[in-house]
Amino acid sequence: MNPGDRVRVDRADRAYEGVLLPSSTDEQLVVKLEGGYNVGVDRDDADVSVLAEDVYEIDGDSDADDAEDAADEDASDEVEFDDDLPTISLISTGGTIASTVDYRTGAVTAQFDAEDVLRAVPDLAGRANYRGRVVANILSENMEPPIWQDLAQAVQEEIENGADGVVVMHGTDTMQYSASALSFMLETPVPIVFTGSQRSADRPSSDNVMNAVSAVEAAKSDCAEVLVCMHGSESDDICALHRGTRVRKNHTSRRDAFETIGAEPLGTVDYDSETVSFCRDYQQRGEVALELSAALESDVELLKFTPGMDPAFLDVVEGADGLVIEGTGLGHVHTDLIPRIEELVADGTTVVMTSQCLEGRVCDRVYDTGRDLLDAGVIEAGDTLPGTAKVKLMWALANEESVTETMQTSIAGELQERSVPWE
Amino acid sequence: MNPGDRVRVDRADRAYEGVLLPSSTDEQLVVKLEGGYNVGVDRDDADVSVLAEDVYEIDGDSDADDAEDAADEDASDEVEFDDDLPTISLISTGGTIASTVDYRTGAVTAQFDAEDVLRAVPDLAGRANYRGRVVANILSENMEPPIWQDLAQAVQEEIENGADGVVVMHGTDTMQYSASALSFMLETPVPIVFTGSQRSADRPSSDNVMNAVSAVEAAKSDCAEVLVCMHGSESDDICALHRGTRVRKNHTSRRDAFETIGAEPLGTVDYDSETVSFCRDYQQRGEVALELSAALESDVELLKFTPGMDPAFLDVVEGADGLVIEGTGLGHVHTDLIPRIEELVADGTTVVMTSQCLEGRVCDRVYDTGRDLLDAGVIEAGDTLPGTAKVKLMWALANEESVTETMQTSIAGELQERSVPWE
Incomplete structure (x- = not known):
């Protein structure tokens, strides 16, 4: 078999049919499937049968006719x-x-x-x-x-x-x-x-x-x-x-x-x-x-809060550099989690609040739960999207002196300046 | 002080001003704030001053004039x-x-x-x-x-x-x-x-x-x-x-x-x-x-996957009854997590896939990652919302014989029957 051949590759209980592409390693066969995807298959234990030779022009060396x-x-x-x-x-x-x-x-x-x-x-x-x-x-x-x-x-x-x-x-x-x-x-x-x-x-x-x-x-x-x-x-x-x-x-x-x-x-x-x-x-x-400025602090997690969540998820981030919480509504979690979050902050983890609503700003000054979270040292990320907040926190921890200020300032349009949570 | 009085309650570094409401416990003061919210404050260490007596009609016993x-x-x-x-x-x-x-x-x-x-x-x-x-x-x-x-x-x-x-x-x-x-x-x-x-x-x-x-x-x-x-x-x-x-x-x-x-x-x-x-x-x-049918299996978690996620989050659900994953796109996670998910399934945890896209159906038959997840025993939840899927899985584990079939059947409109992932 040669690159450009149409092949069928059987491995484990899967079969792939397509054009064999050149591979840079001996361990992998690369097959271009009918769907246009390239798939890599371990050579080990793979059965390959050539269905048609030289059907596809690879590197200009083929003389096959093709669309x-x-x-x-x-x-x-x-x-x-x-x-x-x-x-x-x-x-x-x-x-x-x-x-x-x-x-x-x-x-x-x-x-x-x-x-x-x-x-x-x-x-x-x-x-x-x-x-x-x-x-x-x-x-x-x-x-x-x-x-x-x-x-x-x-x-x-x-x-x-x-x-x-x-x-x-x-x-x-x-x-x-x-x-x-x-x-x-x-x-x-x-x-x-x-x-x-x-x-x-x-x-x-x-x-x-x-x-x-x-x-x-x-x-x-x-x-x-x-x-x-x-x-x-x-x-x-x-x-x-x-x-x-x-x-x-x-x-x-x-x-x-x-x-x-x-x-x-x-x-x-x-x-x-x-x-x-x-x-x-x-x-x-x-x-x-x-x-x-490509430095990143890699030990930053995102955690989505839902009713009944096991508080043990917070243990995973013990000692982590950062945690972004995807809270409910204006930026809340169950009150019982707040002391644990306070401990994380005291231990040096930067904790940032976002909302699973996705649209709108978090605003933890309205309800008691929110005020308690702010007292615990949680940083509000405005209307920054949860995923974006995770990436930003990784970046801010590695590049900026004041992470709190950075998380509350728009660096690249991630935080929109409508500061009024509602009219 | 009596219920119906306008009071100011100082506790720790917070002050609450509003109308004192009757409380069923001796431990808590209940104050109706200006904003209309009722707040409970521990009596311990709380300083209460009465600002005006009997300003609010409680239980029809007050003769105060009020809107x-x-x-x-x-x-x-x-x-x-x-x-x-x-x-x-x-x-x-x-x-x-x-x-x-x-x-x-x-x-x-x-x-x-x-x-x-x-x-x-x-x-x-x-x-x-x-x-x-x-x-x-x-x-x-x-x-x-x-x-x-x-x-x-x-x-x-x-x-x-x-x-x-x-x-x-x-x-x-x-x-x-x-x-x-x-x-x-x-x-x-x-x-x-x-x-x-x-x-x-x-x-x-x-x-x-x-x-x-x-x-x-x-x-x-x-x-x-x-x-x-x-x-x-x-x-x-x-x-x-x-x-x-x-x-x-x-x-x-x-x-x-x-x-x-x-x-x-x-x-x-x-x-x-x-x-x-x-x-x-x-x-x-x-x-x-x-x-x-109010029974629920409480040991069910929801986990949102994001790039760079610590695989240790999966350790938290070891031995759990159920896990709903909020995957990317059609229902994916990093390939490296799949063996761990397979172990969870083998250990008896029911694992259900949803999408953080929120709209559209998961469809794990399109890409390799998805097929590997299906091989690992993950159940696709169609277009069921991630939060709804968590609640449903808690309910299904406690009430239904075939959880897989239940998660793929609409019980209460949670799963819409447009079965074609794209036209």
Whole structure:
């Protein structure tokens, strides 16, 4: 068997059918499934049968005829640099959207280049000069804080090396957490636009082309912030641009699953006219100098309070650097937990309160429970989203002198300044 | 000092000013604050000064003039039973809405009656005959599963004793959890309507009167389900009626904070015309016989997964009866957690997957992580909300033979039958 062959791989009680891709390790077979996903299968105990040889062009060495060839020819093997176009760096971390790009080496740390990009999404041609870079190749539920740091550093390097904008291809599951992380870690003079795909490329309803094209257009815009660019409606008419710190995946499967919480999205990309518009002020291109503060305190947890919760969950964070509580209503937990929280604070754990309501501000001055929490030393995070508050607390503990003040100050749009909890 | 006096209570570094209410215990002073809330203060070390004597009518024994008198006179001390009107039981558990009712005994287990109700909300007059009952007097963040059981039993008794509908006054923080609990515990031939208040009675924007009146109208309707009745818009025009299992408090402070997730609300109460309307099928009055299944397995936890989560949180649930995971996207966690989850399942813990997206169904057959979770024995809860899934799992473990089948079947509208995760 050789890369490019159509194979069937049987291992344990699972079978995978698809095109064999090159692998960087001897331990893994990488198979591109019909659905467009790449899957890694341990070679051990795997039965492989070749269904058809050489059905897929890998690294330009195959002479097989394939639908991809048309796109290939459009792009040509040598994409010329166009002085009139901006340079956009595409950084891949994995996920559904990245599965449409074939890494010619198959290695997790591989580079990919303009040809690969244009083969995957021909509609990107003529919009920019492209550079490609792979930071990770994971499903985003496996995203971890150290990869946020790698990603932030890769983005910094791309901008230092002249990128006029950066597009980060990311799985949708945890995109909001990664976008938050980069929002805090990077001061950026150019747009950094996360995008992903809720439906893989083989589906008629796939959103990958429109999202990728819109993300590139946003990365060429004047908005030098960390944005998330995903479908803004159920149609293929508009992508929404969300601030990385205020966005949330609010639906498991819809293409317009991502929403800005507590405000309208910061902007939109009209797909037909290719117009990028913003409805509020934003940080403009070149307004700040590039600066990376990628340090994170990793020992920070998020805990959602629900009625009947075992207080032993608080024991897990004993000695931790930080704890974000997703409380009820204006920011409450059962009164019985407050002495334990007070002990945590006394022992040096920074405890931050957010609300599982998601919309609206916590305000612990209204009811007794809230006042007791404030007395215990809990910091209110305003209307910062719980997940964003966790990421921010990790960052604040590692980078800022006054964590309390930082958690109550907007660093990257995560805390909206409507200070009145109700009218 | 006597009940009815205006007092100032100083204890520790807090001061409370308001009207002293009767207390059922010697250990606590109960003070009705200006804001309308009742607060309990330990008598120990409390300094009390009487600011004015006898300013407030308690139990009809005071001759003080007070705004409440007008309402009192409207209601008269003896409210006559009207054969032409239905009988509605008002059950109080505490919270902002209940703080408008003065318990004449001040005891947590006190009864209150039609006069108290009509003194608190004169607009309720002429709509029904009322019975009053106090199950608890707590802020709802202190709600616990045993009180759900007391509440369900109280509702059952009220219905057995002839109530044509039940209104439960409840704090808004955890109303959705209690409404879910009663949805599973009770088969009901009459409406059971939860209501609460986001703004206390002393505020110009208070929602307590309109919510209480609308809840009574809903309790008189034909819909024999557990409903939540709260403001449906920012105006005082309409209340929404939400199924108890699909409702969520989605804003910390707005009056229309409660929303049905994944559908329109089941119905509305138009405040001007006092019309109750439903937009979908519902269980009609008398369709099922009254039945209470109040048993709960208390050792069930909810855990929200976020990137970088300490796997030690899973150790807390070792040996537990059940665990609901609030996963990412279609229902995922970091791959590294899966072996630990498999061990939990093998040890007898029922593990159920929901999504922190809140909208949409979990579907673990799409990606490898999901299939591995299913192989580990995790049960998918469809589009059941995470909090509802926790309550349901507590109930299912105590009442149903096949928990897996129960978690994948709609018992009380918690699981919507759109089985296709995407079109």
